[in-house]
Amino acid sequence: MKNDISTVSKIIKIIGESKLTEISIEKEEFKLFIKKSNSVLTEPVIEEEIIEEKATEEIQLDNEENIVSESVGRFYYIDKDGEPMMSPGMEVTKGQKIGYIEAIGIKTNIKSEVDGKIKEILIENGEVVEYGKILVTITV
Template identity: 25%
Template sequence: MDLRKLKTLIDLVSESNISELEITEADGKVRIVKADPAAPAQPAAAPAVAMAPPAAQPAATAPVQPAAPAEEPVPAGHTVKSPMVGTFYRSSSPGSKPFVEIGSQIKEGEPICIIEAMKIMNEIEADKTGKVTRILCENGQAVEFGQPLFIIE
């Protein structure tokens, strides 16, 4: 999805009365959830994850450029790609268990990671059933649109 289109959707959600929007296109799926100030669970989880990037981001920002060309030859299997630009997280909060590990059996539609974009936590779901054979990003790493995240066989 085009970054300008994504920003427009985020602006529309923030200015409207809707609390959640999910768009599925041929090149990916985007879910935008507006934080509800009355719900204690959502604000408690989001800041915990949002606090992690300042410590990890300076270290993760520098290696992103050299790492991208090295990751271009993608191994065999189905590649799950990032549907947006943001920060990659393997778990819902810093102390919790990762959604998937290498060797995990996953089903289509099951959450496999989170990408934070503009202070919104976007759950990324598996688009294929199978076994995770590789995790191509580090926790807290900045990712680009279309960047390979996982290999599923």
């Protein structure tokens, strides 16, 4: 496993320094997909450990905006000093950092997409999230 992590780190570095925008690698029980946009997204998957979770449908009101995960990893909204980047009832502005997702040591910032007030944080600090999972609801 350590060898796989070292290899993934090297691949991420190469992708970051090249003009490639995505790469997909499959080897025995290991799959890796990396797509470069504003940040590097990685999704290592070991076939035997996949647990499929049925997404519950969320009703979204017109005056609410859901912030969803754009990658797989652990979602944090409390920084290393113990200070929350957001809390229910807190006013946020468009582009304001409200948390981050960390996967294999890479942090991807999560920013508010609208001006508004945090209505509900749907994920516990440090909880593992999947792509497309609703993290936060903001009242516009």
